[in-house]
Amino acid sequence: MGMQRYLAKRIIHAFVVIYIVATVVFVAVRSIPGDPARLMLGGDADPQALTAVRQELGLNQPMYIQYVRWLSELVQGDFGESIHTQQSVITMLIDVAEPTLSIALLGMVIAICIAVPAGIISAIHRYSPQDYLATLVSFFGISMPGFWIGILLILGIGTRFEAIPSFGYVPLSDGIVPWFKHILLPAIAVGLPYGGILMRMTRSSMLEVLNEDYMRTARAKGLSPRLVLFKHGFQNALMPVVTIAGILLAVVLGGVVAVEIVFGIQGLGRLLISSINRRDFPVVQGTVIIISFVFVFMNLIVDMLYTVINPKIKYGGSEQ
Numbered sequence: 019m020g021m022q023r024y025l026a027k028r029i030i031h032a033f034v035v036i037y038i039v040a041t042v043v044f045v046a047v048r049s050i051p052g053d054p055a056r057l058m059l060g061g062d063a064d065p066q067a068l069t070a071v072r073q074e075l076g077l078n079q080p081m082y083i084q085y086v087r088w089l090s091e092l093v094q095g096d097f098g099e100s101i102h103t104q105q106s107v108i109t110m111l112i113d114v115a116e117p118t119l120s121i122a123l124l125g126m127v128i129a130i131c132i133a134v135p136a137g138i139i140s141a142i143h144r145y146s147p148q149d150y151l152a153t154l155v156s157f158f159g160i161s162m163p164g165f166w167i168g169i170l171l172i173l174g175i176g177t178r179f180e181a182i183p184s185f186g187y188v189p190l191s192d193g194i195v196p197w198f199k200h201i202l203l204p205a206i207a208v209g210l211p212y213g214g215i216l217m218r219m220t221r222s223s224m225l226e227v228l229n230e231d232y233m234r235t236a237r238a239k240g241l242s243p244r245l246v247l248f249k250h251g252f253q254n255a256l257m258p259v260v261t262i263a264g265i266l267l268a269v270v271l272g273g274v275v276a277v278e279i280v281f282g283i284q285g286l287g288r289l290l291i292s293s294i295n296r297r298d299f300p301v302v303q304g305t306v307i308i309i310s311f312v313f314v315f316m317n318l319i320v321d322m323l324y325t326v327i328n329p330k331i332k333y334g335g336s337e338q
Contacts, residue, residue, distance in 0.1 A: 028321065032314040039310040040092065040303065044085060047294075047302045054101050054297040088303075097307075098300035102293075107304040110289065115308075117187045118285035120201050121277065122270040125208030130263060133213040137220025137259075138252065141228060152217060159214030165276035168207035172280070176203060185282045204281045208274055212266045219262045223255040230254075264320035271309055 054077065072078045076087065091098060097107035133156075140152040176184025184203055188196040227233065228251060236246045275287025286305055293301035 028318055032318060035314055036307060036310055040307050041085075043303050043306045044088065044299075045081075047297075047299050048081060048084075050294070050297060054299065092307075097304040100293075100298055100301050102296045102298045102301075107300050110301060111286070111304055111308060114285050114289045116189060117201070117283050118271065118274050118278070118287065120190070120197070121204045121208055121274050121283070121285070122267065124201055124205035125270055125274075126212065126263070126267050128205055128209035129213035129216055129266070132209075133216035134220050134259065137217045138224055138247075140217070140221045141224035142247070144225065149221075152221070156214035156217040159210040159212075160218075162211060163276070164207045164211055164274075165280050167210055168204065168277050168280040171203045171207055187281075187283045187285075204274075204277050204283065207277050207280070208270055212270060215266065216259065216263060220255070220259050223258050224251065227251050227255040260323050261320055264316045264323075267312075267316050271312060 069078070076084055079087075088098065095108075097111070099106055100110060103110070136152040136156070140149045143149050172184040175182055181199065182202060183200050186200060188200045190197045233246060233251060271286065274285060275291065277283075278285045278287050286309070290302065290305045292298075293305065
């Protein structure tokens with residue numbers, strides 16, 4: 019029952035966080051200078067036309083009335099309609115979510131596949147040439163922003179190899195191969211900076227674990243070095259790495275924005291930027307709520323992974 023109670027508390031906490039974020043965004047976007055009606059009709063629009071548009075969009079009502087109406091619709095799963103295009107916000111988000119999520123997920127896979135082995139090798143061979151090389155590469159990744167890495171990839175790979183596109187996006191429904199080719203370079207650009215962070219975390223965590231008494235005891239019992247390393251060492255070192263990886267996967271969604279612009283991909287980031295510029299309140303609110311949901315959901319998944327990595331972890335006072 020401890021696990022069920024813990025999950026129930028976390029889910030309630032998640033909804034409270036999302037509600038607070040949504041409320042803050044609701045107030046913040048309406049505090050941005052600029053009139054959506056004037057942006058729609060132009061700077062020399064007729065005052066009567068402006069008044070009619072504001073009334074049609076509900077912008078002439080007091081903020082608390084707008085808030086209550088918006089919140090009641092949100093509870094029903096209705097994110098409203100775009101002020102600029104009159105499309106459903108949900109439809110717009112679904113249309114642009116695939117490229118962003120594809121790049122973010124593949125970018126994290128690339129980061130993990132590079133960072134975790136490099137961090138382990140770096141920790142095992144501390145102060146060796148392998149350690150210095152891994153550290154140098156990780157610092158390079160951390161210090162280089164994703165959009166700059168994207169530009170370097172376009173110049174170094176995209177312009178030389180026609181088989182690897184460097185512009186645009188092909189949906190997964192059009193085939194796995196063309197989809198993969200179009201997101202490969204953006205995913206590398208997104209993954210390398212976060213791979214550097216993960217590598218440093220893996221190295222630090224492994225170094226801490228390797229010096230623990232139980233590791234020396236396991237070696238003294240005559241267990242094979244590989245068994246000691248992976249069963250007793252890596253399993254315990256994995257906890258902080260999983261925490262950082264879960265947080266970074268959510269953070270990657272923000273880092274995808276600049277990379278999408280470099281590679282000419284229409285995703286969540288570009289939609290959010292253009293909606294802010296147009297004062298398209300419903301789209302901004304919907305996009306931020308989705309991103310905050312990803313943050314909260316990933317934290318919940320990370321907590322669940324703890325019990326898989328270490329079954330001795332207790333929730334709510336009962337052993338798992």
